[in-house]
Amino acid sequence: MISPMPECDLLVVGAGPAGVAAATVAAERGRAVLLLDDTPWLGGQIWRGEQQKPTNAQAQTWLNRLARSGVRIIGEARMVGLEGPGRYVIETPDHHWTIQPKALVLATGARELFLPFPGWTLPGILGAGGLQTLVKTGWPIEGQRVVVAGSGPLLLAVAAGLKKAGANVVGLFEQASPASLARFGTQLIAHPDKIGQAFGLRRQLAGVPYKLGWWPVRAEGVNQVERLVLTSGRQTLTVDCDAVACGFGLVPSLELPTLLGCLLDGEAVAVDAGQQTSVQGIFAAGELTGIGGNDKALVEGQVASLTAIGEHAAVFPLHRSRNGWRNFARALGKTFKPRPELLKLAEPQTIVCRCEDVTYSQLSGYTSWRDAKLQTRCGMGPCQGRICGAATRQLFGWGMESVRPPVLAARVASLIPSDERI
């Protein structure tokens, strides 16, 4: 079957806050917009579950605007590669298409940074955002003893969410130092609503032990996690638990922008004042351009989209807010940057690549990601380095040199050029 080739003014990849905002404002101005997401849901990870159970007013406002705007939405759709400049191959469980939009907004978001420590592969140890997401979709947590550990403002929100869902949150451990957080606090003056949010979360966590400057060193258990050992550098503490929610912050999901040739600025996609990447006609918004949360994503999504469709007058009033959130993102990155001790937690036998079971000792001695991949199969399993790639970047300083299509495991049929398909 030859698939139809939908033409559109704007193609948006990723239906989190940035993608939803980008798609909505373009469609509201009469443009033909196609919005894709890898999942069957709208709202990305941060607004996960809002379609079923509304809890967040901002999410509801945007999801309602999206629903009214006339955006064509395709769920369980992934952009797997390109078939020539500006011709993108899209795959769903049943179909594939080649789409040629006038402009493209990438809003593929972020994922958690996991740093390997002994025992981290035991079942029951999940990402902080990972456990939160699963609890929103039926994961049994009631009455479970949960330790929340790692880094970043997400931990507070996760701990509060887990407590509300009936978990017994036995401790919340943030690796950033009290001094570092105090500095961050003074910068929040520019974003008073964030201060309110933080105080609100702390109130919800009354009675939960909350320690700054503590981090996990080892997890123990036979078939699943039974306890977590933590340290402050001077003291250690062992906490019995049924589950651990552990993430060391977020990292942008850079595979697609890298594949499309967008230049990076450090660990984020480089963009200009209009959110355009180094590639003409390709824009990036949200966590891709630096981890900053949903307010930054919403404004960047609008700026990207309005610039892409040439509505420059509408962009101008958004610049000030966007720049403010960019500064917030920079402060966030500085405050919650993983401390050097976290990069020394892995022991020789600790697994770093969970797909191919490659240990830390097998990886030491290689000088690049490519070398390590070729010799050890690190990063060559089903996740294609999505977990260990970010970890080895931190541990060994290796960068992702190139991304080759398909971005994710794809069906062979999707990879055959459209003019050769039967």
Next chain:
Amino acid sequence: MPEPEVINVTVNGQRLSVPAGTVAASAVARAGLVGFRAPVRGGPARGPLCGMGICFECRIMINGQPQVRSCQVICREGMELRTDDLANA
């Protein structure tokens, strides 16, 4: 027609009712299982990590199809979930 509030699935052949909107990974956990897939070089079974379809640690067999990311699949009536099939190991 309103969506049913409870969905019936099987986990390794055992019947289980879960709330509508539950993902397959959560159904497996609700069945009391902690291990989802066998690691390639042995050792204790693995369970979900990222919860968002990135890490592939939660792969199980769903309706006869191996290697499906269970955190990305919403339970449907009659769905068969297996963590014990060798083809999935």
